[in-house]
Amino acid sequence: MSFAPLERLRDALLRDESLRVIYRLFLSDGVRHWKGYALAFFFMGLMAVATGGMAYLMKDAVDSIFVAPTAQAIWLVAIVMMLLSMTKGFSAYAQNVTMARVGNRIVADNQKRVFERLLGKDVRYYAGHHTADITMRFSTGASAARDALNLVITSIGRDVFSLLALATVALIQDPFLAVICAVVMPIAVIGTRKLIKKAKNIFKREFTSMVKLNALAMEFIQGVRTVKAYTLEPIIRERVHTYVDDVERAANNLSRTQAKSSPMMETLGGFAIAGVILYAGYNVVVLGRTPGEFFSVLTALLLAYEPAKRLARFHVDLAPMMIGANLLFEILDSEAPELVDDTRPALPVERARITFEEVMFGYRPGEPVLRGINLVAEPGQTMALVGASGGGKTTIINLITRFYTPQQGTIRIDGHDVMNYSLPSVRGATALVSQDVFLFSGTVRENIAFGRPGASDEEIVAAAKAAHAHDFILTFDQGYDSQVGEHGVQLSGGQRQRIAISRAFLKDAPILLLDEATAALDSESEAEVQKALLALQSRRTTIVIAHRLQTVVRADKICVIDGGRVVEEGRHDELMARRGRYFSFYQMQFAHEAEVSAPPPEPTLLSA
Structure with a gap:
C-alpha cells in the first residue's frame, strides 16, 4: 500500500512554519504524553456532550413551562439540567487538572533537555551569548512548548467538540443554523490571518527587549559596587526605563493585535444572533412552531459563540508561542560538542x-x-x-x-x-585555581566538596587545613555550614581564594593550574594563600x-x-x-x- 499521497500532504503542511513546529511538538512531547492528552480529550468530549445536551434541553424546558406545563416535566427537565451542569463542571475540572499535569511535565522535561544541552556546550558558546539570553530561552522556550500544545489540544478537544455538539443540536432543531455557522466561521478565520504575522513580529521585538532588560538587571546586581562607586545610577536608570518602556509598548501592541479579532467576532456573532431571532421568530409567529425550538437554537448559538471566537483567534494566539518554541529548538538543535566525549576511553595519567x-x-x-x-x-x-x-x-x-x-x-x-x-x-x-574564584550559593562545606563529590566531612576538613582555611572557617558562627552568599560575597578575597584551594586539595588531581591565583590579594592575604599553594604544588605538575x-x-x-x-x-x-x-x-x-x-x-x- 502506497503512502505517497499522505507523505506529499504532510510535506505541504510542513512548509508552514507554525504547522512545522506543531508537528514537531506532537512527535516529541505529544507522543510521549499521549495517555494524558487522551484522558483530557475524554473529559473535553464529556464537556461538549453536556453543553450540547443543555442546549437541546432548552426546547423541552421552554415547552414544558409555556406550551404544555406539567409539574413532572418541569422537575424532570430541571434534574437533567442539573446533572448535565454537574457533568460539565466535573469534566472541566478534570480536564484542567490533567492538562496542567501534562503541561508541567512537558516544561520540566524540556528544561531538563535544554539544560543537558547547555551542559554539553563548550566555553566558546557562553562567551558568545549573554546570560540573560540563555536563561530567557531556558524558561520562555519550555513554557511556550507547553502552551502551544495545550492551545492546540484544547482548541480541538474543547472548542471543536463543543461546536460540533452544538451544531448537531442546531441541525436537529433547525438546519438553518448550519448555514449561519458555515458562513460566519470561515469569515472569522480568514479575517484573522493578517494578524498572525504582525503578532509574531511584535513578540520578537518584545523578547529582544526582555533579554536586554534582564541583561542590564543582572549586570547592575553583579556590578553594583562599580555602579555606586562611579555614581552610574542615572545612566542605569535611563537604560532600564528605556527597555521597560520598549517591553510595555511591545506588550500593548501584542495585546491590541490579539484583541483585534474580538470586534470582528462580536459583529459576526451579532449578525448571526439577529438572523436566528428573525428566522426563528418567523417560524414561531407565522408558521406556528413551538417557542422551545427557537430557544434551543438560540441557546446553541449563544453557547457556540465563545468556542467559535477562540477558534477564530487561534492562529493569532499561537503565533507568539511558535516563536518561543523555536527559541527552545534552536538550543536543542545546536551542536553540543562535549556530549560526544563519553564514549572515548579514560586518559591514563602516570607522571x-x-x-x-x-x-x-x-x-x-x-x-x-x-x-x-x-x-x-x-x-x-x-x-x-x-x-x-x-x-x-x-x-x-x-x-x-x-x-x-x-x-x-x-x-x-x-x-x-x-x-x-x-x-x-x-x-x-587537572585542578584549576584562578584569580576569578567562583563560589556557588550554599555553605562553605558544599563549596569545598565540589572538588570531589561524595567526600567525607573528615576529608573536607583535612583539605581546608591543608589550604590554611580551617582556622578562619571556625570563626564563622556556623563554621563549615556558614553560607558564603552569591558568588561568595560574604567572604573576603583571601578567604574565597583559600576555599578554592581547599577544593583543589580535595580533588587531588596530578596537574595543578594556577592562573593569577594571588593577583587580587593584599600582602597579608597573599602570604597566607602562597603558603597554601606551596603545599598544594608538592608532588604535582604545576603550571x-x-x-x-x-x-x-x-x-x-x-x-x-x-x-x-x-x-x-x-x-x-x-x-x-x-x-x-x-x-x-x-x-x-x-x-x-x-x-x-x-x-x-x-x-x-x-x-x-
Missing part, C-alpha cells in the same frame, strides 16, 4: 608530563593567539608562564583543560593526545601564570610567552644572566615597585 607540539589557536578567525607553540611541563615540577598581557598564557591553560580545542598541533599528557580521550577524564586530571615575578622566581622552569610563542625559557637565574626579555620584565617591574614603595622626598623651599 603527568605535559607537552605542546606546534599548537596553534585563535578565538576569532584570522586573529591567532598561539602561533605554533612548543613547551614541556615536567612531572612533579613547577613551570611558570610570564609575559605581557595578551601573549597567550591563559589560552595555554584553557587548552589544557580543553575549554577550547587546538586548531593545529597536539597537546599530550604522558605522551597521550588528549583529544583521543574522554573529556571528564582529561579535566579530572603557574603570574604577573608578579617575585612569586615565580623559585619555579623549576620559567617560560616567557610573547606573541603566542615561547621566546625564552629556563630558571630565574639563567634568564637573568641572559639579560633578555625576562630580564627586562624583571627590571621594569621591580624598578616600578621600588618607586611606589620609596618614601616621599623631603619638602624644599622650592616645593614649599
Whole structure:
C-alpha cells in the first residue's frame, strides 16, 4: 500500500512554519504524553456532550413551562439540567487538572533537555551569548512548548467538540443554523490571518527587549559596587526605563493585535444572533412552531459563540508561542560538542608530563593567539608562564583543560593526545585555581566538596587545613555550614581564594593550574594563600601564570610567552644572566615597585 499521497500532504503542511513546529511538538512531547492528552480529550468530549445536551434541553424546558406545563416535566427537565451542569463542571475540572499535569511535565522535561544541552556546550558558546539570553530561552522556550500544545489540544478537544455538539443540536432543531455557522466561521478565520504575522513580529521585538532588560538587571546586581562607586545610577536608570518602556509598548501592541479579532467576532456573532431571532421568530409567529425550538437554537448559538471566537483567534494566539518554541529548538538543535566525549576511553595519567607540539589557536578567525607553540611541563615540577598581557598564557591553560580545542598541533599528557580521550577524564586530571574564584550559593562545606563529590566531612576538613582555611572557617558562627552568599560575597578575597584551594586539595588531581591565583590579594592575604599553594604544588605538575615575578622566581622552569610563542625559557637565574626579555620584565617591574614603595622626598623651599 502506497503512502505517497499522505507523505506529499504532510510535506505541504510542513512548509508552514507554525504547522512545522506543531508537528514537531506532537512527535516529541505529544507522543510521549499521549495517555494524558487522551484522558483530557475524554473529559473535553464529556464537556461538549453536556453543553450540547443543555442546549437541546432548552426546547423541552421552554415547552414544558409555556406550551404544555406539567409539574413532572418541569422537575424532570430541571434534574437533567442539573446533572448535565454537574457533568460539565466535573469534566472541566478534570480536564484542567490533567492538562496542567501534562503541561508541567512537558516544561520540566524540556528544561531538563535544554539544560543537558547547555551542559554539553563548550566555553566558546557562553562567551558568545549573554546570560540573560540563555536563561530567557531556558524558561520562555519550555513554557511556550507547553502552551502551544495545550492551545492546540484544547482548541480541538474543547472548542471543536463543543461546536460540533452544538451544531448537531442546531441541525436537529433547525438546519438553518448550519448555514449561519458555515458562513460566519470561515469569515472569522480568514479575517484573522493578517494578524498572525504582525503578532509574531511584535513578540520578537518584545523578547529582544526582555533579554536586554534582564541583561542590564543582572549586570547592575553583579556590578553594583562599580555602579555606586562611579555614581552610574542615572545612566542605569535611563537604560532600564528605556527597555521597560520598549517591553510595555511591545506588550500593548501584542495585546491590541490579539484583541483585534474580538470586534470582528462580536459583529459576526451579532449578525448571526439577529438572523436566528428573525428566522426563528418567523417560524414561531407565522408558521406556528413551538417557542422551545427557537430557544434551543438560540441557546446553541449563544453557547457556540465563545468556542467559535477562540477558534477564530487561534492562529493569532499561537503565533507568539511558535516563536518561543523555536527559541527552545534552536538550543536543542545546536551542536553540543562535549556530549560526544563519553564514549572515548579514560586518559591514563602516570607522571603527568605535559607537552605542546606546534599548537596553534585563535578565538576569532584570522586573529591567532598561539602561533605554533612548543613547551614541556615536567612531572612533579613547577613551570611558570610570564609575559605581557595578551601573549597567550591563559589560552595555554584553557587548552589544557580543553575549554577550547587546538586548531593545529597536539597537546599530550604522558605522551597521550588528549583529544583521543574522554573529556571528564582529561579535566579530572587537572585542578584549576584562578584569580576569578567562583563560589556557588550554599555553605562553605558544599563549596569545598565540589572538588570531589561524595567526600567525607573528615576529608573536607583535612583539605581546608591543608589550604590554611580551617582556622578562619571556625570563626564563622556556623563554621563549615556558614553560607558564603552569591558568588561568595560574604567572604573576603583571601578567604574565597583559600576555599578554592581547599577544593583543589580535595580533588587531588596530578596537574595543578594556577592562573593569577594571588593577583587580587593584599600582602597579608597573599602570604597566607602562597603558603597554601606551596603545599598544594608538592608532588604535582604545576603550571603557574603570574604577573608578579617575585612569586615565580623559585619555579623549576620559567617560560616567557610573547606573541603566542615561547621566546625564552629556563630558571630565574639563567634568564637573568641572559639579560633578555625576562630580564627586562624583571627590571621594569621591580624598578616600578621600588618607586611606589620609596618614601616621599623631603619638602624644599622650592616645593614649599
